[in-house]
Amino acid sequence: MNLYCSYYTKSRYITQYMLDRLSLAPGQLVFEPSAGDGVFIDEILEKEPSVRIVAYDLNPEAIGILGKKYRGVENIKLRQADTLLDSTLDQLARKGGVFDRIIGNPPNGAWQDYDKRKVLKEKYQGFYVKETYALFLLRCVSVLKKGGILTFIVPDTFLFLHRHTSLRRFLLQNTELQEILIIPSKFFPGVSFGYSNLCIITLKKSESVDTALNNEVTTIEGLIEESQMDDIRLRNNLGDFSVETIKQNEILKSASSAFLIKSDARIRNLINHPTCTVGDIAYCVTGIYTGDNRRFIRVSSKTVRGSKDYDVVPADRINYEHRSLEGISGHNCFIPLTKGTSENKYLREGFSWYIDWSVAAVEHYKTDPKARFQNPQFYFQRGIALPMVKSRRISATLMDNSVFDQSIVGVFPKDERLLHYLLGFLNSQIARTILLTINPTANNSANYVKKMPIVIPPIDVLEEVDELVKDIFERVRKKQSIDAIQTELDGIFEDIFEQEPMGPAKGLLIPRRMSKGPESTLGPLPLPFH
Numbered sequence: 001m002n003l004y005c006s007y008y009t010k011s012r013y014i015t016q017y018m019l020d021r022l023s024l025a026p027g028q029l030v031f032e033p034s035a036g037d038g039v040f041i042d043e044i045l046e047k048e049p050s051v052r053i054v055a056y057d058l059n060p061e062a063i064g065i066l067g068k069k070y071r072g073v074e075n076i077k078l079r080q081a082d083t084l085l086d087s088t089l090d091q092l093a094r095k096g097g098v099f100d101r102i103i104g105n106p107p108n109g110a111w112q113d114y115d116k117r118k119v120l121k122e123k124y125q126g127f128y129v130k131e132t133y134a135l136f137l138l139r140c141v142s143v144l145k146k147g148g149i150l151t152f153i154v155p156d157t158f159l160f161l162h163r164h165t166s167l168r169r170f171l172l173q174n175t176e177l178q179e180i181l182i183i184p185s186k187f188f189p190g191v192s193f194g195y196s197n198l199c200i201i202t203l204k205k206s207e208s209v210d211t212a213l214n215n216e217v218t219t220i221e222g223l224i225e226e227s228q229m230d231d232i233r234l235r236n237n238l239g240d241f242s243v244e245t246i247k248q249n250e251i252l253k254s255a256s257s258a259f260l261i262k263s264d265a266r267i268r269n270l271i272n273h274p275t276c277t278v279g280d281i282a283y284c285v286t287g288i289y290t291g292d293n294r295r296f297i298r299v300s301s302k303t304v305r306g307s308k309d310y311d312v313v314p315a316d317r318i319n320y321e322h323r324s325l326e327g328i329s330g331h332n333c334f335i336p337l338t339k340g341t342s343e344n345k346y347l348r349e350g351f352s353w354y355i356d357w358s359v360a361a362v363e364h365y366k367t368d369p370k371a372r373f374q375n376p377q378f379y380f381q382r383g384i385a386l387p388m389v390k391s392r393r394i395s396a397t398l399m400d401n402s403v404f405d406q407s408i409v410g411v412f413p414k415d416e417r418l419l420h421y422l423l424g425f426l427n428s429q430i431a432r433t434i435l436l437t438i439n440p441t442a443n444n445s446a447n448y449v450k451k452m453p454i455v456i457p458p459i460d461v462l463e464e465v466d467e468l469v470k471d472i473f474e475r476v477r478k479k480q481s482i483d484a485i486q487t488e489l490d491g492i493f494e495d496i497f498e499q500e501p502m503g504p505a506k507g508l509l510i511p512r513r514m515s516k517g518p519e520s521t522l523g524p525l526p527l528p529f530h
């Protein structure tokens with residue numbers, strides 16, 4: 001295990017960009033809170049040799065090496081200490097901060113034992129302590145003096161995940177965020193976070209909450225090549241990137257104060273001021289966990305993706321008729337299970353997975369401490385299966401007469417007449433953009449799906465979508481391409497969302513639209529509104 005989480009910054013594109021953002025001036029007091037092998041210190045000394053540097057690292061070896069490297073350099077003070085807990089830094093924070101500049105690549109998720117986590121929870125109350133980099137941000141803003149500048153390279157998850165809401169609110173109210181540059185984690189040699197990007201955040205500690213809230217933050221994304229960091233640094237070809245400016249107050253007031261950077265203003269507005277969300281019109285729930293999948297789950301054949309460790313179920317042990325939460329006492333006690341991703345959108349090709357539904361197994365799911373017999377009222381119901389793990393495209397499929405497991409978010413419309421519409425929507429391009437905006441990481445959890453804005457169109461459009469989705473079912477069954485119809489559907493959903501007014505529409509829109517269309521055979525739907 002990498003105990004100190006010490007992936008050092010090797011890319012000069014990154015260090016040079018960061019140094020540039022830091023705007024060093026002679027004689028300033030600079031803090032490096034997680035110095036490692038001193039890559040930032042070297043750059044600082046090269047650029048502005050007259051600054052005074054204080055560098056911390058928890059790892060005695062790193063401090064030892066730095067000691068040798070900078071022997072005789074008088075303007076560097078090294079300390080082997082824990083930046084998050086050190087009492088000298090506590091005192092400096094109480095004074096309102098002393099450092100003019102702070103630069104760092106803080107440890108990300110460094111290992112903390114249980115006791116340390118307890119201490120951190122106590123010290124950083126109300127903040128999420130398991131991701132160390134987030135605490136480094138907090139801590140370092142507290143020791144930065146007003147008007148001072150900080151530049152950090154960190155994962156971008158604090159910009160949008162629920163668990164970092166308090167950190168976002170703290171930053172939005174106490175600092176002027178100058179620039180947030182999103183970069184793929186592959187730019188960072190040695191680490192690939194996979195699930196998230198990295199970002200370089202540059203901020204100034206604010207004189208007042210008012211100044212902070214009135215500040216406009218610039219976010220930049222869309223870099224493909226590492227060398228493009230020079231374009232950003234030198235302000236060349238900015239048109240090649242997605243550059244946005246947003247007022248901090250607007251972010252603060254938005255849902256969970258999240259930075260919705262992966263989208264244009266229209267999508268952001270829909271997410272922040274939805275007239276209706278998927279959670280309003282459908283139950284969004286996760287399914288069962290057996291506690292021991294290898295023991296209780298079987299596969300139809302060895303060709304099923306991800307089936308390596310599972311046994312194949314003998315045909316005579318499968319039961320397609322069973323529809324109840326009661327266990328089966330006979331030999332044919334394996335029933336269909338919807339699980340994992342699907343090759344197709346709209347319809348899965350038969351069942352690939354089966355779950356032991358014997359009396360003893362069901363009893364196990366209900367009583368084993370590791371198992372989760374969750375949301376059983378939805379098992380066997382008609383709904384939509386949305387895989388938890390995002391793939392290149394969303395593959396939402398119809399689900400009926402099966403149990404589903406926790407790799408699936410089950411979406412069950414409160415009014416069955418919205419089933420096909422919702423299925424079409426979840427498979428659309430715009431739904432993907434919305435979901436990626438709400439949470440760009442690899443997971444769709446029920447909570448994020450619930451928050452997706454949805455527009456219920458006039459009845460005639462609803463019926464049109466219904467027909468197209470039925471056409472798609474036919475085509476999937478005949479193994480024909482659905483691309484043309486999907487493109488048509490994507491266009492229809494774009495139009496539907498285009499017509500949604502910007503800003504908080506107070507929920508009047510849907511009933512008015514729903515009552516339109518006397519030619520419709522459907523009556524107005526009883527939808528819940530805000």
Ligand SMILES: C[S@@+](CC[C@H](N)C(=O)[O-])C[C@H]1O[C@@H](n2cnc3c(N)ncnc32)[C@H](O)[C@@H]1O
Nearest residue numbers: 004006007008009034036057058059082083105
């Ligand atoms: C991601 S490395 C960055 C090193 C260097 N700044 C760079 O960019 O190459 C993080 C460093 O933080 C140190 N570290 C981890 N936890 C720390 C803590 N609580 N206080 C101070 N330093 C810590 C590690 O030992 C490691 O050297």
